[in-house]
Amino acid sequence: MALILGLESSCDETAAALVTSDRRVLSHKLAGQEAAHAPYGGVVPEIAARAHADVLAPLISAAFEEAGVTLADVDAVAATAGPGLIGGVMVGLVTGKALAHAAGKPLIAVNHLEGHALSPRLAEPDLAFPYLLLLVSGGHCQLLLVRGVGDHVRLATTIDDAAGEAFDKTAKLLGLGFPGGPAVERAAASGDPAAVPLPRPLVGSGEPHFSFAGLKSAVARAAQSGDYRVEDIAASFSKAVVDCLIDRTRLALARAPGATALVVAGGVAANKGVRDALQSLAHAHDMRFVAPPLWLCTDNAAMIAWAGAERFAVGLTDPLDAPARARWPLDPDAVPVRGAGVKA
Numbered sequence: 001m002a003l004i005l006g007l008e009s010s011c012d013e014t015a016a017a018l019v020t021s022d023r024r025v026l027s028h029k030l031a032g033q034e035a036a037h038a039p040y041g042g043v044v045p046e047i048a049a050r051a052h053a054d055v056l057a058p059l060i061s062a063a064f065e066e067a068g069v070t071l072a073d074v075d076a077v078a079a080t081a082g083p084g085l086i087g088g089v090m091v092g093l094v095t096g097k098a099l100a101h102a103a104g105k106p107l108i109a110v111n112h113l114e115g116h117a118l119s120p121r122l123a124e125p126d127l128a129f130p131y132l133l134l135l136v137s138g139g140h141c142q143l144l145l146v147r148g149v150g151d152h153v154r155l156a157t158t159i160d161d162a163a164g165e166a167f168d169k170t171a172k173l174l175g176l177g178f179p180g181g182p183a184v185e186r187a188a189a190s191g192d193p194a195a196v197p198l199p200r201p202l203v204g205s206g207e208p209h210f211s212f213a214g215l216k217s218a219v220a221r222a223a224q225s226g227d228y229r230v231e232d233i234a235a236s237f238s239k240a241v242v243d244c245l246i247d248r249t250r251l252a253l254a255r256a257p258g259a260t261a262l263v264v265a266g267g268v269a270a271n272k273g274v275r276d277a278l279q280s281l282a283h284a285h286d287m288r289f290v291a292p293p294l295w296l297c298t299d300n301a302a303m304i305a306w307a308g309a310e311r312f313a314v315g316l317t318d319p320l321d322a323p324a325r326a327r328w329p330l331d332p333d334a335v336p337v338r339g340a341g342v343k344a
Contacts, residue, residue: 001020001021001022002020002021002075002076002309002312002313003018003019003020003021003026003069003073003074003075004018004019004020004021004074004075004076004077004078004108004305004306004308004309004312005017005018005060005063005071005074005076005077005078005096005099005305006018006019006078006079006110006301006302006303006304006305006306006307006308007056007060007077007078007079007080007092007093007095007096007301007304008079008080008092008112008115008299008300008301008303008304009052009056009080009084009088009089009091009092010080010082010083010084010085010088010089010092010112010299011043011048011084011085011088011138011139011299012032012033012034012037012043012048012051012088012299013030013031013032013033013298013299013300014030014031014033014051014052014055014056014059014092015028015029015030015031015059015299015300015301015302015304016028016029016056016059016060016062016063016301017029017063017300017301017302017304017305018063018064018067018069018074018305019122019302019305019306019309020309021309021312021313023122023125023306025122025302026066026067026068026069027062027063027064027066027067028063028300028301028302029059029060029062029063029066029301030059030300030301031051031055031059033047033048033051034178034179036048036051037178038177038178040178041168041171041172041178042168042172042178043085045085045086045087045088046087048085048087048088049085049087049088049090049091052087052088052091052092053091056091056092056095057095060095060099063301071099071102071103071105072103074103074105075105075106075312076100076105076106076107076108076308076312076317077096077099077100077103077105077106077107077108077308078096078107078108078110078304078305078307078308078309078311078312079092079093079095079096079097079107079108079109079110079304080092080093080110080111080112080115080304081093081109081110081111081318081322081323081324081325081328082111082112082323082324082325082326082327082328083111083112083113083139083325083326083327083328084112084139084326085326086324086325086326089324089325089326090324093109093322093324094324096109097320097322100320101320106312106317106318107317107318107319107320107322108307108308108311108312108316108317108318109318109322110304110307110308110311111307111328111330112299112304112328113135113140113142113328113330114149114150114152114307114330115303115304115306115307116135116137116265116266116303117133117135117144117146117152117265117307117330118146118149118303118306118307118310119265119292119296119297119302119303119306119307120263120265120290120291120292120296121306121310122292122296122302122303122306123292123293123296124290127260127261127263127290128260129146129147129148129151129260130145130146130147130148130256130258130259130260131145131146131259131260131261131262131263131290132144132145132146132155132249132252132253132256132259132261132262132263133145133146133263133264133265134245134249134262134263134264134265134266134269134278135265135266136162136163136164136245136264136265136266136267136268136269136274137162137163137164137266137267137268138162138164138165138167138168138181138267138268139162139164139165140158140162140164140266141157141158141161141162141163141164141210141212142154142156142157142158142330143155143156143157143208143248143249143252144330144331145256145259146263149310149311149313149314149316150311150314150316152330152331153331153334154329154330154331154334155208155252155255155256156207156208156209156210156248156251156252157209157210157334157337158209158210158211158212159209159210159211159337159338160211160212160213161211161212161213161216162210162212163210163212163241163244163245163268164181164266164267164268165212166212166213166215166216166237166241167180167181167184167241167268168180168181169216170184170216170219170233170234170237171183171184173216173219173220173223174187174219174223174230174233174234175230176230176234181267181268181270181271182270184234184237184238185238185271185272185273187230187231187234187235188231188234188235188237188238188273189235190231190235191229191230191231191232191233191234191235191236192231192232192235192236193235193236193238193239194236194239195228195229195232195233195235195236196222196228196232196233196236196237197236198215198218198219198222198236198237198240199214199215199218199240200215200240200243200244200247201213201214201215201244202244202248203243203244203247203248204247206251207251207337208248208249208251208252208255209248209337210244210245210248212241212244215237215240215241215244219233219237222236238271238273239273241274242273242274242277245274245277245278246277246278246281249262249278249281250281253281253285253287259287260288261282261287261288261289261290262278262281262282262285262287262288262289262290263289263290263291264278264289264290264291265291265292265297266297267297267298267299268297269291269292269297270294270297270298275291278291279291
């Protein structure tokens, strides 16, 4: 059994966790930054990086104390090395390097997206490769065939905004506050999803890619018109996002023969409407549906530690000069998507 220390600092969540290779989460400590970013309606990179630097060391100490172990007991140190806000990524990765070097332990530089991609296997021991993954978060919206550790085939990506980003921008447009995803979901609960005519970008197209920029613009026009209640706009927007995700995922299912399950991960996977619709889609295709527990959907260090455990088990460790990366695709060989920007 291996014991892995995981560190996460890619956006606005600072976290440390100790996880074993037999799937026991011995401790998980997390500090959010919602209050610091709320006045700006979104994450400010400089504020985020400074907050990570302030709280990461105390979180690590608290994680060790709760687990009742020391750095000497750890078999490897796993830290997010990207993608993400580069200042924050550097805080976590440099800390991980220092701990690994001081203790003489291996370093595992984890791709944050692989942390999300493998997180369902932490909660579901019998989830076998390969599986079709909808990775949907504030910065990413992709469909991936997860064939194994470090082995991912990208079937689709966003050509502009990610779904989570669209939720955050919609919340800002509607004055619902930050973080945007939960705020929109709360407002939508008392709205009419059929009240506002909104587009479903790329629905019905032949490739399973995503686009949410046009939907976001349509929400802005609806809000500016003054013709609709905020709750109705939120509900209609949420329904449009779900329709887009389901249509695109349905198309990808036909391109993922042999997939053992339909899996969702990432921050938007915490949205109940998204989870329910994906579960219905999976059942319609006689497939197993897997979604991590809600606390594993948003950014956390347990998924980084678990990805580290999976990589450690197959002998994948990294040198101490492993770079921090603002962008780091899971499938570097994927064919570029026409019209897609750097987020793809």
